[in-house]
Amino acid sequence: DADPALRARYEAENVQLEQMAMSQDLSRQSNMIYTIPVVVHVVWRTTAQNISDQQILSQIDALNEDFARLNADTTNTPAGFQSVASATPFRFCLAQTDPSGNATNGIERRNTTTTSFSTNDNVKRYANGGLDPWDVNRYLNIWVCNMGGGILGYGELPTSGASATYGLVIAYNAFGRVGSGLLSAYNMGRTTVHEISHCFRLSHIWADDGGTCTGTDYCSDTPNQGAENYGCPTFPHYDNCSPSPGNGVQFMNYMDYTDDGCMYMFSAGQASRVNATFASGGPRNSFAQP
């Protein structure tokens, strides 16, 4: 979320979507499962960056577990957060048909001369050393590449009338959960879970408000939080926005910055927010069409 113009469009549409989320017929919504066709664009220079099909499939598996709350580590959820921990209605598959209607395995590769990519979206453009997106209204585009500056990934927030760059970018060493090059703190595929959640309209749980406790992630069931957490805090973890006593902050939420091994839940408020993104009237409703 590096583009200010897109950010402004997103903020303007946000109010309207909040109202929609609240007025949705929740009983009808709860039966709807969205299966999202994914295309993975692997843009590599060294052979280590040319990750295997197996590593890519391991990421799809991780998405299907985490978004459905079928991940094994849900058992770590503290009692105080169990009632708000929630599954979401998303399933993911590699695309089986490309934009021209031909059969595909949903994986595209390019040997580039670019040493590393930043958050400037060059990886999303063939002319700039990357690979062009597939129709952003029908495919979730994921680019995997070498990222500079210790960045693990970034994802674009949704606006109605999808931007040409809609999708997410993930570092090759933080993508999937099998592969010898994976960073040990980020080897469970959760960078991709986090960035997809931005694409589906989730904010950081600390609301990026500089520790003032005045911002919101628009979810009442994620406690107010001062700043991002790293590593692996112990429950309960308190800060200036959620002081003792109580549950403290929800550092085990996918929308914090903790290690992959220590984040394992979405809240019910987050689930209804992402649901509204794909429901009738939402900015990504194009994915609901058969």
Ligand code: ARG
């Ligand atoms: N955009 C964040 C970064 O680059 C991603 C953090 C993901 N965290 C994780 N545990 N996988 O730092």
Ligand code: ZN
């Ligand atoms: Zn983020």
Ligand code: CA
């Ligand atoms: Ca909150």
